[in-house]
Amino acid sequence: MKVLVTGGAGYIGSVTVERLIAHGASVVVFDNLYQGHRAAVHPDAVFVQGDLADAAAIDETIARHQPDGIMHFASHTLVGESWQKPFLYLRDNVVNGLNLMESAVRHGVGRFILSSTANLFDDPERIPIEATERIVPGSPYGESKHILERELYWLDRACGLRHACLRYFNACGATETRGEDHHPETHLIPLVLQVALGQREHITIFGDDYDTPDGTCIRDYIHVVDLAEAHILALHSLDGGSRKYNLGTGRGYSVREVIETAREVTGHPIPTVMGPRRPGDPALLVAGNEAITRELGWRPRYATLREMVETAWRWHVAHPQGYEE
Ligand code: UDP
Numbered sequence: 001m002k003v004l005v006t007g008g009a010g011y012i013g014s015v016t017v018e019r020l021i022a023h024g025a026s027v028v029v030f031d032n033l034y035q036g037h038r039a040a041v042h043p044d045a046v047f048v049q050g051d052l053a054d055a056a057a058i059d060e061t062i063a064r065h066q067p068d069g070i071m072h073f074a075s076h077t078l079v080g081e082s083w084q085k086p087f088l089y090l091r092d093n094v095v096n097g098l099n100l101m102e103s104a105v106r107h108g109v110g111r112f113i114l115s116s117t118a119n120l121f122d123d124p125e126r127i128p129i130e131a132t133e134r135i136v137p138g139s140p141y142g143e144s145k146h147i148l149e150r151e152l153y154w155l156d157r158a159c160g161l162r163h164a165c166l167r168y169f170n171a172c173g174a175t176e177t178r179g180e181d182h183h184p185e186t187h188l189i190p191l192v193l194q195v196a197l198g199q200r201e202h203i204t205i206f207g208d209d210y211d212t213p214d215g216t217c218i219r220d221y222i223h224v225v226d227l228a229e230a231h232i233l234a235l236h237s238l239d240g241g242s243r244k245y246n247l248g249t250g251r252g253y254s255v256r257e258v259i260e261t262a263r264e265v266t267g268h269p270i271p272t273v274m275g276p277r278r279p280g281d282p283a284l285l286v287a288g289n290e291a292i293t294r295e296l297g298w299r300p301r302y303a304t305l306r307e308m309v310e311t312a313w314r315w316h317v318a319h320p321q322g323y324e325e
Contacts (some may be wrong), residue, residue: 002026003063003235004088004109006052006100007037007073008045012115012171014178016071016228017042025137028065030058031074044088048201052096059103069111069235070104072097074143078186079119079280082141093144099281107157111238112163113231114152115146117286118165118220118246128220131167132290133244139280149244156242164234169220169248169287171227179315180224181322188258189221189309193316196266203270207254207258207277212284216255219288220248223302223311233296248287249300258305265309 003020008015008029013036017027027045037124043045046065050057052074062070075093082089097114103111121129122138137143145167155161172189174180180190194200208215237243242308253261255290263270286316292298 001069001235002028002065004028004062004067004068004070005045005073006030006038006070007036007075007115008322009033009038009041009253010073011180011182012168012224012227013071013073014040014042015175015224016073016231017040017045018175018178019225019228021045021231024291028061028067030061035182035262036139037181043312052099053092055099055102058100059106062103062107066107067109067115068108069146069237070100071113071231072100073115075115077141079139079141080186080278082139082144086140087143089140093141096146097125098151101155101161104129105155105161108151108160110160111235112161113234114145114148114163116149116165116167117142118167118169118248118287119284120146122282127284128250128286128288129174129246131244131291138179151241155320162238163242165244166227166230166234167244167246168227169222169246169285171224172221173223173225173302174315175225175311179278179319181319188255189262189312190316192259192262192270193266193313195270196262197316197320198267199320201271203259204271204273205259206281207273208274209277212254214254214256217281218254218286220250220252220282221247221258221305221308222287222300223308226300226302229301230292230296230298233298237296243295245292246289247292248289249303250287250289252284252286254307258309261309262305262313265306265313272315
């Protein structure tokens with residue numbers, strides 16, 4: 001199978017490319033390298049540097065390579081930034097995704113996997129949050145993914161574009177060769193590991209007055225390889241129809257538990273400073289993964305936070321400056 005991966009130079013995209021190639025797929029990566037890293041792209045993938053805002057560029061790439069399926073990772077992905085710069089999300093994420101979908105339809109690519117988000121569920125009625133939970137986007141970012149999910153729904157009905165929407169909870173961890181390297185870094189686990197590497201003095205905890213056992217926010221951390229494998233299973237499932245899944249392990253960890261785990265893994269004391277809440281952070285996000293385990297037989301290989309942090313730590317020790325030489 002030939003797969004076009006947008007954002008294949010980014011964190012989750014590059015690891016998914018690595019897993020696709022391990023499964024024998026041939027891969028074309030389309031990435032503008034604004035946030036991604038050329039060095040993260042698997043050497044056996046064809047690399048096209050291009051921007052989805054350039055409808056002709058993506059159309060030409062799809063026409064030339066004729067992929068059997070598309071995985072769409074390329075996007076702006078930060079909840080906080082989406083409040084500061086809403087048009088990056090409400091316009092660029094949406095229009096860029098539509099350019100890609102239109103080319104997919106035009107060239108008869110019938111399989112499409114969308115990176116979606118737990119930020120669709122700002123006010124869940126039930127925890128763990130199953131894929132059937134009502135959608136209440138928590139930010140312009142969440143809304144941009146909601147709009148893309150709806151576009152896919154209509155394109156399936158109108159044009160037969162089979163798709164899967166995968167709502168990630170908190171991706172983390174690394175393979176031996178690919179890990180998390182954002183500029184600026186905003187995510188908890190890489191920031192905590194930067195403290196252990198001596199690159200930061202401390203980690204700031206964003207609020208300890210939430211309604212949780214230790215007062216800090218609880219998140220469902222899922223290993224990036226388990227996410228990647230879910231994409232591959234989903235791609236192969238689409239003959240059975242379009243689908244939506246929430247992707248997490250189903251177990252939550254608080255910010256304090258993440259820091260404590262990182263102390264155990266790294267042997268570093270990891271000093272903390274208490275800060276105010278970060279606007280828009282819900283207290284508790286835990287995925288219900290019942291649908292994907294039942295329908296696709298997906299099981300997380302990395303079940304505990306400790307295993308996930310160990311893989312991230314190995315990568316950060318081996319790549320203290322990330323992908324920079
Ligand atoms: N967090 C924190 N300090 C930081 C970064 C994050 O306390 O420097 C908290 C954040 O408030 C959230 C959790 O860690 O409760 C995970 O945040 P992250 O940005 O990694 O992922 P998100 O849940 O926003 O997707």
